[in-house]
Amino acid sequence: MNKPVRVLIVDDSEEDSELLVYELERGGYNPVYLRVDTPAAMMAALNQQRWDIVLADYSIPQFSATVALALLQEKQLDIPFIIVSGSIGDETAAAAMTAGAHDYLLKAKLARLVPALERELREAQVRQEHKQALFKLEYLAFNDTLTGLPNQRSFLNSIQKRIEQSQRKLHGLFAVLFLDIDRYQIVKYSLGHLLAEQLLVAIARRLETYLNPGDIFARVGTDEFALLLGDIQNPQSAQDRADQIQTALKTPFKLDGLVVSSSTSIGIVLSTIGYDQPEDFLRGADMAMHHARTQGRGGSAIFDRAMQTHAVERLQLETDLQRAIKCQQLHLNYQPIVSLTTGRVVGFEALVRWQHPTLGMVSPSEFIPMAEETGLIVSLGEWVLEESCRRLSLWQERFPKSSPLSISVNLSARELVQPGLIERIDELCFAFRLKAESLKLEITESILLENAEAAATILAQLKQRQIQISIDDFGTGYSSLSYLHRLPIDTLKIDRSFISCIDKQGKNLDIVKAIIPLAHSLKLDVVAEGVETEEQLLKLKALGCEYGQGYFFSPPLNDQAVVALIATMPRMEIEKKKFVTAIADHSSRRKNSGADDFFKASDSRELRRVSSNQRFSSTTG
Numbered sequence: 001m002n003k004p005v006r007v008l009i010v011d012d013s014e015e016d017s018e019l020l021v022y023e024l025e026r027g028g029y030n031p032v033y034l035r036v037d038t039p040a041a042m043m044a045a046l047n048q049q050r051w052d053i054v055l056a057d058y059s060i061p062q063f064s065a066t067v068a069l070a071l072l073q074e075k076q077l078d079i080p081f082i083i084v085s086g087s088i089g090d091e092t093a094a095a096a097m098t099a100g101a102h103d104y105l106l107k108a109k110l111a112r113l114v115p116a117l118e119r120e121l122r123e124a125q126v127r128q129e130h131k132q133a134l135f136k137l138e139y140l141a142f143n144d145t146l147t148g149l150p151n152q153r154s155f156l157n158s159i160q161k162r163i164e165q166s167q168r169k170l171h172g173l174f175a176v177l178f179l180d181i182d183r184y185q186i187v188k189y190s191l192g193h194l195l196a197e198q199l200l201v202a203i204a205r206r207l208e209t210y211l212n213p214g215d216i217f218a219r220v221g222t223d224e225f226a227l228l229l230g231d232i233q234n235p236q237s238a239q240d241r242a243d244q245i246q247t248a249l250k251t252p253f254k255l256d257g258l259v260v261s262s263s264t265s266i267g268i269v270l271s272t273i274g275y276d277q278p279e280d281f282l283r284g285a286d287m288a289m290h291h292a293r294t295q296g297r298g299g300s301a302i303f304d305r306a307m308q309t310h311a312v313e314r315l316q317l318e319t320d321l322q323r324a325i326k327c328q329q330l331h332l333n334y335q336p337i338v339s340l341t342t343g344r345v346v347g348f349e350a351l352v353r354w355q356h357p358t359l360g361m362v363s364p365s366e367f368i369p370m371a372e373e374t375g376l377i378v379s380l381g382e383w384v385l386e387e388s389c390r391r392l393s394l395w396q397e398r399f400p401k402s403s404p405l406s407i408s409v410n411l412s413a414r415e416l417v418q419p420g421l422i423e424r425i426d427e428l429c430f431a432f433r434l435k436a437e438s439l440k441l442e443i444t445e446s447i448l449l450e451n452a453e454a455a456a457t458i459l460a461q462l463k464q465r466q467i468q469i470s471i472d473d474f475g476t477g478y479s480s481l482s483y484l485h486r487l488p489i490d491t492l493k494i495d496r497s498f499i500s501c502i503d504k505q506g507k508n509l510d511i512v513k514a515i516i517p518l519a520h521s522l523k524l525d526v527v528a529e530g531v532e533t534e535e536q537l538l539k540l541k542a543l544g545c546e547y548g549q550g551y552f553f554s555p556p557l558n559d560q561a562v563v564a565l566i567a568t569m570p571r572m573e574i575e576k577k578k579f580v581t582a583i584a585d586h587s588s589r590r591k592n593s594g595a596d597d598f599f600k601a602s603d604s605r606e607l608r609r610v611s612s613n614q615r616f617s618s619t620t621g
Contacts, residue, residue: 002030008045010056010068012037020055027114038062051079058085069100080120144219147204155218155226159278175238177227178267178285182297184223195255202253235270242266242300263298265289287311318374321367325380330354332387333556337549340541347406350388351556372412381415393432399566408440413447417454422461440468448483463488484522492519496530502539516543
């Protein structure tokens with residue numbers, strides 16, 4: 001079967017053109033051709049369709065090969081160009097080749113036509129593939145393949161151009177916005193990478209509809225976007241655009257039959273900050289975004305230089321934390337967990353503390369989130385777990401006749417899915433001769449949703465070893481409670497924010513009243529955190545809460561104080577019986593009286609006197 005080829009012939013002789021076509025047919029081609037003999041005719045032919053090759057006579061009355069070649073170059077067309085002439089000198093041929101012709105041959109020797117055409121078609125194909133590869137590389141260098149938006153490199157180039165225009169007073173104010181998608185990791189781990197990527201594409205398409213002429217919208221990170229606003233009127237204009245974006249994202253996305261909600265935290269840098277490097281704008285907007293997030297998700301903030309100072313201080317603190325973990329400059333305190341039925345200490349929660357050499361005591365609320373963000377939480381958690389097991393082993397060895405005690409250790413999301421976690425726990429229990437049931441691991445509700453499948457697998461393996469699992473800060477996370485009956489959980493720890501006001505009628509009391517029966521229906525124990533008053537204790541006891549911890553019983557203790565406490569526990573058990581009996585009598589009187597208010601001043605004098613005598617003294621802690 002003859003191969004098709006589209007040939008544009010520049011010649012004033014129809015007979016010579018037919019000879020060329022004949023030669024191509026003899027060579028196995030089925031040429032579709034057009035003969036032109038003027039520049040206008042050639043231009044019309046080039047506009048009409050794409051040609052595979054041009055065969056041009058060197059010189060005809062109204063045209064020439066050099067003019068024809070110039071027309072191709074003017075239109076930036078890379079089409080093989082072969083001169084076919086009755087006679088042409090070597091110097092003329094060389095000049096034509098220099099000008100861009102690919103080959104030349106004589107009309108009297110057309111046997112070379114087909115080999116020359118095939119060679120030029122192959123080389124043209126190679127050139128085309130090379131151009132496509134270069135175009136793809138250039139596209140990948142400046143565009144995001146998932147969303148089709150400009151990437152960070154392209155965005156920085158756009159900022160650079162805008163800085164230069166601003167310096168030349170060609171334009172007015174501009175602003176850079178940094179957008180980070182809130183809860184993206186939760187979507188990715190709970191619904192899968194594919195759906196998470198669909199969410200990013202949907203966000204990109206939606207926000208594109210809010211762009212103004214001159215705006216540049218780019219994807220600059222996994223779940224991070226950036227927006228360059230040109231010619232804003234004033235700083236409020238940038239804030240208004242940020243508010244508009246956040247409003248746009250409040251409408252949920254429908255992805256594969258699922259409804260996914262999203263919000264974004266936004267940082268803003270105004271051109272009035274005076275930066276002359278595009279990286280500084282992007283970094284400043286990123287800092288402002290993180291500042292906005294500290295105020296709550298879905299917010300925005302305008303960058304100021306104080307944020308940069310804070311960021312530098314934070315970086316130094318991260319470095320100090322890394323050194324503190326490596327050099328074991330941290331220490332643990334242990335807060336007793338008390339049975340509200342017997343008054344006996346049943347265990348301790350390990351709480352990490354950091355005494356900075358120059359800053360003093362650094363709050364866990366500051367360095368724990370930092371450790372989670374930087375990944376230091378893994379090495380920190382390994383140390384806490386090992387040190388907790390070591391201390392419990394020493395206490396058990398020193399007080400072999402003491403009642404069995406447990407140690408509770410917090411586990412972060414990263415630690416839970418860290419490879420080798422189960423094996424590490426097995427090694428620690430073996431090395432310190434601990435029974436697995438004496439180790440309790442505390443996780444938060446959010447962990448279960450961030451990586452539900454992996455969490456379920458790991459928790460099942462822990463349960464097989466009789467290790468206890470507690471849900472920490474219960475009630476402060478997500479509303480879904482389906483995991484409570486699906487996962488091997490032993491204990492709910494009610495967050496201190498709900499305990500603080502349960503001695504008064506209100507929502508907190510209603511929430512606690514709902515949580516405790518829910519836990520009991522699922523055969524779970526309940527620990528109340530942050531118990532600080534006698535009234536709170538009595539309420540919890542009446543509601544059937546099994547355990548409590550907080551400053552009413554004891555603050556977190558160092559190792560020496562824990563040893564002293566355990567040593568005094570046999571004596572304290574006898575004294576506590578009075579306290580427990582008083583609580584029981586009080587509950588009985590309330591039940592018989594039918595009073596709505598649990599704690600009444602008239603029958604609490606004895607309880608106050610007994611509890612004040614039996615409460616752990618501050619000297620012990």
